[in-house]
Amino acid sequence: MSGTDFDSPDAGGGRGKQHKSVKKAGVKIDMTPMVDVIMLLLTFFMLTTTLSKPQVMRINLPKGEEKDKLKVDMGTVLFVRVSEKGNIYTFRGNSDGSEQPVEKVDVKDIKVKLETVAALNKQKNLDLLVLLKFDRKMKYKTMVEILDQINMANIDKKYAFLKMEEEDLKKVNEAGG
């Protein structure tokens, strides 16, 4: 590539080289300012873009009036009670209105838990209704994670938010808070 072989009478490639050299001498475009400007623009756009677009989780609240009470077979119910600290406790209901002993579950195990309970209920020809009772001081993040697990679980997605009553609070505290 050095200029020394400029005069060598090479065939083909040599001619090309010669041609190029002549051109360079004629029009010389300095790219540096353009590259500078483009670099600046590039940096600007790289810094101002937001690439990870958020996704959405759709929630349908019941349309009915508060006084329209619905009778539910307690045998279909799985209570998910969450304490202030974010500990998650599940309680299965019995058809006679009582509740089975508490089970503490980890957030990432809720999906499996729901599927197991749904399968057990199915043996008795019952649906699954998940009743969520969240402590007011619990983090919003926990709620999203639980809803996410419910959405991912391969079950009928029937769930409802209920207020955490004194009674629920007692149960949660008994289970370890």
Added chain:
Amino acid sequence: MKKIRDIKKADIKIDMTPMVDVIMLLLTFFMLTATFKIVESAAVEVTLPKSSDADTSKVPDTKLMTITLTKSGDIFLDVDNPVLRKELFGDEYGIGVYHPDSLTQSEFKTSGKVGGQDFKRPVMFLPTKGEFEKKLSDIKAKGPRDEKGNSALRIVVKGDQDADFGAMEDLMASLKETRNTVFNMLTQLKREKN
């Protein structure tokens, strides 16, 4: 002088063309994907919680009512239509704020800040649940309609991951009260660690 330059050139020659090509491509890409924040309609910044559900439905971006729940439990109420904003919040860039939990203090009311940052938009403080729900109903009543005359308003809830659930519970109660029963919660896609 000229001679020296010529010699130098002969020694090191860097071809900038491929680099310029690549940079140009990158530039075009970022120019096309860029979305700008307009200062006046800047959103309230929150850290969204993560979810991994495969619901990849797109985030609605028009006919919006945005409800933002901050870490301190303030609820910001915003619509994307400046005319409606002016009517409801008294300014084309106005935004409403409501603090449902009486046990805690509204960060905005006590310090005028949001998440420790100054907030530039004119804010209307909604002191009671009644006023907050009135605004919700007004937005639904005066908001966008589809061809059949039904409300085409889409509700997006942006909650901070560290916000208390209590505020969300109150918000859901208010939404239900005002017949806004369908809403979208914004989350960030969780990357599985496998």
